[in-house]
Amino acid sequence: MIRPLVQNCWATAGTSAGCNKSFEFSRKRAMMRHFPEPPIGRDVPKIQSINTKRRRANRALLLMRPGVKPLKQKDSVTSMTYAEFNKIVTISKKDIYQETIAENRETMRVKKEKTVVKNLEKIFGAVLRISNRKGFKAMSMRDLSRESGLSMGALYTYFSSKDELVEMLQNQRRSISERILKERVEEEPTPWGKLKAAIVTHLYLSEAMQPWYYFSFMEAKNLNKVERDKAVASDLSLERVFEHIISQGQADGVFSKRDSQLTASIIQAMLQDWYLKRYKYVKRSITVDQYAEFILDFVKEFLTQK
Numbered sequence: 177m178i179r180p181l182v183q184n185c186w187a188t189a190g191t192s193a194g195c196n197k198s199f200e201f202s203r204k205r206a207m208m209r210h211f212p213e214p215p216i217g218r219d220v221p222k223i224q225s226i227n228t229k230r231r232r233a234n235r236a237l238l239l240m241r242p243g244v245k246p247l248k249q250k251d252s253v254t255s256m257t258y259a260e261f262n263k264i265v266t267i268s269k270k271d272i273y274q275e276t277i278a279e280n281r282e283t284m285r286v287k288k289e290k291t292v293v294k295n296l297e298k299i300f301g302a303v304l305r306i307s308n309r310k311g312f313k314a315m316s317m318r319d320l321s322r323e324s325g326l327s328m329g330a331l332y333t334y335f336s337s338k339d340e341l342v343e344m345l346q347n348q349r350r351s352i353s354e355r356i357l358k359e360r361v362e363e364e365p366t367p368w369g370k371l372k373a374a375i376v377t378h379l380y381l382s383e384a385m386q387p388w389y390y391f392s393f394m395e396a397k398n399l400n401k402v403e404r405d406k407a408v409a410s411d412l413s414l415e416r417v418f419e420h421i422i423s424q425g426q427a428d429g430v431f432s433k434r435d436s437q438l439t440a441s442i443i444q445a446m447l448q449d450w451y452l453k454r455y456k457y458v459k460r461s462i463t464v465d466q467y468a469e470f471i472l473d474f475v476k477e478f479l480t481q482k
Contacts, residue, residue, distance in 0.1 A: 254364065254372040258464045261380045273297060276348050283340075285333040292334075298324040299334060300345060304387040312342065312391070313398040339400050346403055349388040350410050353381050361417065367425030368476070374417055375443065375475065376468050382451040383464045389451045415440045422479065431479040439479070446471055 273296040277289060284292060302323035306315045317338070321328050335341040360377040364370045382389045396407040418440035425431035450457065450467055457467065 254369055254376060256376070258380050258383060258468075261376075262384065272348055272352065273300075275352070276344055279347065280344060283336070295324075295326060295330070295334065298326060299331065299341075303341065303345060304391055307391050307395060308387070311398060312338075312395045339403070342395075342399060342403055345388070346392060346399075346406065349385060349392055350406070353378070353385070354410075354413070356381060357414075357417070361421070367421055367428055367430050371418070371421045371425065371475070371479075372472060374421060375447065375471055378414065378447050379450060379464065379468050379471070382447065386451050386454070393448065393452060411444075415444050418443050425479070432481055434479060439475075443471070443475060446474075 273293045274289070276296060277284065277292050299320070302320055303312070303315070306312075306319055306323055315338075317328060317331060321331060324331070335344060357374060357377050360373045361370050364373045392407060396404055399407065415437075419436045422431055422434070422436040422439055426433060426436065450464070
């Protein structure tokens with residue numbers, strides 16, 4: 177399986193301009209060959225079907241961009257520090273924005289990918305900063321225009337409403353996190369290895385994308401019902417990952433008989449505490465690696481007591 181090579185969410189993407197230009201040319205040529213523009217005003221269902229295929233192909237091609245390489249067998253996330261994790265499992269800002277473009281290409285009215293990436297960085301960064309100061313619900317489009325440095329007209333070329341904007345933000349954070357977590361868990365052969373991978377991966381992802389995770393949790397109550405339901409479903413989905421691994425370990429005789437659902441809920445609460453209340457850990461000079469080690473020791477002790 178080919179996996180994206182990810183850097184810290186807030187670091188500069190490391191691929192060369194030449195590589196990106198070559199990849200973009202190849203991607204566009206492949207898209208034109210396999211999914212040509214449908215005739216306007218003819219057979220709407222067919223057009224929608226072609227657009228759906230194009231969107232999926234965009235996403236697949238994104239994962240094959242320069243800098244992508246498979247994880248080596250010896251590189252287990254369960255034995256990595258956060259710094260080592262960032263060298264293997266990368267999430268550059270550019271990757272996030274390019275994936276956003278692939279998912280929303282039909283609705284965005286700006287066609288130059290370089291311009292879209294640059295402006296999405298401004299828009300998303302501005303949304304996260306404003307939301308941190310006074311909340312997403314209180315943010316006006318005029319606030320976003322002022323903070324991002326883009327005109328009101330320019331903003332509306334990327335999304336048609338605040339609801340659409342928050343959907344873009346939430347979808348990208350969820351899809352990237354869920355995909356990487358699933359890959360890392362599947363690489364481990366044992367229940368304890370899978371549980372360690374799930375805990376460490378989620379914790380390190382929340383460190384790399386802390387403003388996004390904080391926004392998703394704190395703003396869930398202010399979202400429209402559709403996005404609020406998605407946020408709740410995502411939260412419960414992560415809990416079920418932990419619960420399933422614990423239940424599997426109990427069935428194999430690796431873990432002691434505990435309430436797997438309640439244990440999963442407590443593990444998730446400890447992980448959330450890191451990105452929601454990080455001020456107290458900064459004050460105590462506790463690093464994300466120290467926090468990961470503590471949680472792993474705590475969970476192992478609890479689940480292996482007879």
